[in-house]
Amino acid sequence: MTVPDNSLLEADFELGFTYTRSPGIIIGKFLAALKQQKIYGIRANDGSVLFPPTEYDPRTAESLDDFVPLSDRGRLLYWTWIDQPRDHHQMSQSFAFAMIQLDGADVPFLHRMLADSPEHLSSGMAVKVQWAEERRGAITDIHGFVSATGG
Amino acid sequence: MREVAIVAYAQSPQVRQEKILNEVEMLMPVIEAALTEAAMTMNDIDFVCSGSCDYIAGGAFSFVGAVDALGATPSKMESHVEMDAAWALYESWLKIQAGEISSALIYGFGKSSVGDLPDVMSQQCDPYYLAPLWPDSISMAGLQASALLATGRYTERDFAEVVVDSRRKAKANPAAQLSGDREVEALLTAPYIASPLRRHDCCPITDGVSVLIITDKSALPKTTKKPVYIRGIDHRMEAHQLGIRTLSESGSTTQALAQAKLQAGIEQFDIAELYAPFSPQTLILKDALGLDDQVDINPSGGPLAGHIMMSAGLDRFGMSFRALQKDEVTTALAHATSGPCLQHNMVAILEAG
Structure with a gap:
């Protein structure tokens, strides 16, 4: 057996999905709007407004499509203070994971609450969105929430 | 409804880190112990069902490798759930109810020490709204604990009392990883890791496996004293x-x-x-x-x-x-x-x- 030369065969390899994934017409519309700094909830069959929008009613499983524009302000309900963020949290300083209810929505959702210390947080305090500087149509286009009164 | 009985159970020690044995090697003696307790051999088992998580091992279809622990023969009807092995038991129970089998060996395993379990668990969340934020399992439990405190039904002292009770009872469980006499007051001085949770409020990272055998009443081993x-x-x-x-x-x-x-x-x-x-x-x-x-x-x-x-x-x-x-x-x-x-x-x- 002859070896033509001693060079190695090489090929580029990138670890990752070899396909793109569509988030679908409901979640996709919501995420695309976030990129434009617009926030939508969706109306459930009992009239309540869910945020973030779900494709199906969590109680009846029926399809939902009635988008409701929401403001970028809401209330902090409760939180867990993360004194030492993990690498994956991508936060350079302490923060809270919090349940926040946007004005006009009937349910809270999980996101980051940004503050200097947990002493600055109180249940029911008014909060507003802090947008990410670069937005790409993802839930992280909302960088987090900060006090709406600057406290 | 068919009457289904648990006839044997075996568990490895629940250690912080198993440094030598892989999952198959951890499983083999525990399967043997359960079969011995039941006075059964693999010939008496109609169905095997397991529960594990490929994300923990970090490899797709890693659960298939664990089947090696059963041995090559006799070949068995086998299934797996990417869930806790309690759901593997449920699948086996359904198969007995359906009349397809009359005995099953169920096993679950997890070697959490090889990765960062709280981060791994964050990726079980939905990929659009939650997973991009990497809410780790401890943080999510911290949120739930905050929600509970907000109701006024319980206090952080109540959380600590649960821990004291657990550690005390675990003294009688030789497979336990954490046991001993702890004081509520001392526990409450520990720092938060995800407020209002302290480290002791969280389950310990554990490596281990467990095996359970169930049979239809008609197939109970003769030696089973107390099904x-x-x-x-x-x-x-x-x-x-x-x-x-x-x-x-x-x-x-x-x-x-x-x-x-x-x-x-x-x-x-x-x-x-x-x-x-x-x-x-x-x-x-x-x-x-x-x-x-x-x-x-x-x-x-x-x-x-x-x-x-x-x-x-x-x-x-x-x-x-x-x-x-x-x-x-x-x-x-x-x-x-x-x-x-x-x-x-x-x-x-x-x-x-």
């Missing part, structure tokens, strides 16, 4: 998004209990083994199940004393089985959970035969 019958079993799931649920309660647990009671016709339990990997969840589950102080909760120490990810639910059945071998214990409630913040819950009612 433990599954008189009722049901599981219910809630919405994934935390905001859609009431985190301070566990409605799906209450629903599953109601169905299990209907099947069993049993209303009172001597003991309850609850899969509550974080101390406040013990209190949420206790309320959801309506358990009073007469019920001995987690006599094994429960998941706070040792928590084999993907098998800790099956272990609640196994620990109940062991407790029911004692004369003074005749009925038990076994609970298993799956998903963040008690999203999905199973309740079974067990009775000593």
